[in-house]
Amino acid sequence: MTLRRLDISQFRNLSGVKIKPNTGVNLLTGDNGAGKTSVLEAISVLSVGRSFRASRTSAIIQFDQAHYTLFAEVFNPLAQLQPIVPIGISRNKDNEQQIRISGQQARSAAQLAELLPVQLINSDSFQLLEGSPKVRRQFLDWGVFHVEPQFFSLWQASQKALKQRNKLLKYGKMHAVQQLDIWDQALASYAEQIDQLRQAYVEKLIPEFEQTLAELTFSDVISVSYYRGWDRQTDCLSALQDNRSRDLALGFTQAGPHRADLRIRVNKLLAVDVLSRGQQKLVVCALLLAQGKLLQKLTGKQCVYLVDDLPAELDLEHRKYLCRVLEKMQCQVFITSVDQDALAECWSEHTPLSLFHVEHGKVTPTHRS
Numbered sequence: 001m002t003l004r005r006l007d008i009s010q011f012r013n014l015s016g017v018k019i020k021p022n023t024g025v026n027l028l029t030g031d032n033g034a035g036k037t038s039v040l041e042a043i044s045v046l047s048v049g050r051s052f053r054a055s056r057t058s059a060i061i062q063f064d065q066a067h068y069t070l071f072a073e074v075f076n077p078l079a080q081l082q083p084i085v086p087i088g089i090s091r092n093k094d095n096e097q098q099i100r101i102s103g104q105q106a107r108s109a110a111q112l113a114e115l116l117p118v119q120l121i122n123s124d125s126f127q128l129l130e131g132s133p134k135v136r137r138q139f140l141d142w143g144v145f146h147v148e149p150q151f152f153s154l155w156q157a158s159q160k161a162l163k164q165r166n167k168l169l170k171y172g173k174m175h176a177v178q179q180l181d182i183w184d185q186a187l188a189s190y191a192e193q194i195d196q197l198r199q200a201y202v203e204k205l206i207p208e209f210e211q212t213l214a215e216l217t218f219s220d221v222i223s224v225s226y227y228r229g230w231d232r233q234t235d236c237l238s239a240l241q242d243n244r245s246r247d248l249a250l251g252f253t254q255a256g257p258h259r260a261d262l263r264i265r266v267n268k269l270l271a272v273d274v275l276s277r278g279q280q281k282l283v284v285c286a287l288l289l290a291q292g293k294l295l296q297k298l299t300g301k302q303c304v305y306l307v308d309d310l311p312a313e314l315d316l317e318h319r320k321y322l323c324r325v326l327e328k329m330q331c332q333v334f335i336t337s338v339d340q341d342a343l344a345e346c347w348s349e350h351t352p353l354s355l356f357h358v359e360h361g362k363v364t365p366t367h368r369s
């Protein structure tokens with residue numbers, strides 16, 4: 001999947017942006033506050049329907065404007081009849097959104113995500129190691145969502161069952177016990193299926209991760225293990241039933257698929273407690289790159305990589321290794337930097353490279369200086 005055209009209107013300081021990215025590397029340079037990260041943010045909104053840096057739409061819509069509009073043409077090599085898919089999203093200050101795919105109104109942002117898988121590497125990516133299990137669960141579910149078509153509906157159904165169960169735990173009276181039985185069974189049944197899909201995914205991800213770490217010349221042994229969210233010795237239904245009296249006291253479900261996690265360790269210790277900042281960054285990059293490689297291997301789909309301010313995150317040598325991995329994957333990359341020279345030299349001469357200069361919310365194609 002590659003973006004062939006990108007129009008951004010009234011989004012942060014960007015307006016009237018119309019660019020034709022190439023299928024390889026697109027390097028966006030410009031001063032602080034020029035709008036580079038906002039271009040990546042716009043692509044991410046086109047992929048998942050929401051921003052990676054603001055939860056409030058009013059912060060994203062350009063000051064004094066009523067809505068933002070994003071439009072793109074996605075090239076889908078797997079669709080032989082109509083490989084170019086136009087997609088658009090607009091959102092107003094009341095948070096009402098309109099998503100269109102090939103001229104039709106789309107039901108949900110999940111349809112966009114399916115069409116345009118995007119991976120983001122930025123300073124928040126550290127959260128994969130130091131953040132809560134939720135961050136790692138989202139990372140894991142991104143992968144499972146893209147390779148297992150049945151995952152999303154199972155996940156939605158399990159969320160609904162969990163919500164109902166929590167409601168009963170919190171507000172239910174004595175007669176709620178029977179209803180709790182029903183939701184225990186529903187949640188447990190979805191949980192077992194979700195667990196199997198997640199487990200199978202992690203098993204395939206680990207070798208890709210280890211290989212990518214080696215490509216980034218990272219030599220320590222990092223172990224990745226999957227925790228499914230409830231005790232390994234028991235099935236989910238038993239875990240829910242065993243925990244019921246405590247769950248009732250607490251008013252929420254303690255164990256279940258909503259508690260799944262990935263444990264990333266070095267010498268049996270959590271990687272975040274042992275590795276240097278730079279090493280953590282490499283591990284995080286290896287995880288994110290491994291997902292893209294696995295996606296490609298299992299589905300033939302390629303994801304678009306958004307890399308924000310790489311020079312601030314990695315030294316030159318490791319920057320080059322990372323660029324080499326991205327080049328080898330032959331996926332489309334949007335990468336930002338304040339300094340053009342810090343990145344322009346990282347690519348081989350065979351890689352298609354387009355330079356864009358970003359200034360006061362305008363994006364213009366440019367040439368190497």
Ligand SMILES: Nc1ncnc2c1ncn2[C@@H]1O[C@H](COP(=O)(O)OP(=O)(O)OP(=O)(O)O)[C@@H](O)[C@H]1O
Binds near residue numbers: 012031032058059062
């Ligand atoms: N809703 C908005 N309307 C108009 N301008 C905005 C809005 N939100 C943010 N801005 C401005 O848009 C610019 C976008 O900054 P952005 O983070 O994209 O810059 P950048 O080029 O990535 O800078 P840096 O190199 O510092 O990371 C900033 O100058 C910011 O003040």
Ligand SMILES: [Mg+2]
Binds near residue numbers: 036037038308309
């Ligand atoms: Mg920025």
